[in-house]
Amino acid sequence: MEIKIGKTDGKLDPELFNSVAHQAARRIAGDDLRKNDNKPTQLRKFYDEIVLWDSKVSLHPEKFDEYLPFIRMLNAKAAYAKGRKLVDDNFVNLMHSGLAQVVCPETLHTFKLFMEAFMGFYKQERPN
Template sequence: MGLFAFSTTPPRCTCQTEPFDICNPSIDLYDKTARQLAEELKDPELLTEDKKSRQWRVKRDDKANKPTQLRKFYDELCMWEQKARDVESFGKMLPFIKMMNAKVAYARGRELVDDKFVTWFSTCMDQIKDSSEAGLSAFRNFRTHFEAFLGFFKQARPN
């Protein structure tokens, strides 16, 4: 079974949350789960509405999820991690870190990333609840998980 599921009524993509528990990372988060995520995201899928029938469908789009586009989001996470050296600075930057959800949504609107990437990204970001030590730890775990995913993604989708 895959990590993601699509529904056309209502149109949405969902993902399993258990494999992506960044607050309490499993032994597989940076290896098996990151590899499975890379395999699923190498074949981008977008929910689109057929203009004539007004029906939603899932279509493949190889122009989405290009490694360079995903790397930009990872690079931004790294930049925020460098600035958030402690809980106090993390708390000041957390609103801007959370704004990355909007940037990912914008990229989806331009069909640069697919619905699975948006769902995974927001699922992980939603687990960063506050500017506590636990929140900072979850953020760092997400950044590390993203790094592992990118390594496997480069292998799964070289160009």
């Protein structure tokens, strides 16, 4: 699933945290109906780690370049979770798409906000 977290003409897509996040949550929760992937606790762990990195970067923005390899390592963690059947390809692709666009503290924060919205909609789409 491809998302665009960067700005166009200096503005965020007004639907990024609304319909885009909802569509992503619906797609990933919908996959769950066919398989037993995308464990909510697993998705929450990824969100929590993104929040952790966003907090670290907001405290020390000058260290962003030092932190970026560890932030991008979330792709490897998502691949590992997929190998353990805790998440599916769509979630791995969502993480990859978002993390590829994290190039500065601002884009990391935007990705964190997107994942926050995604998690809220995911809970609605898959309440249990």
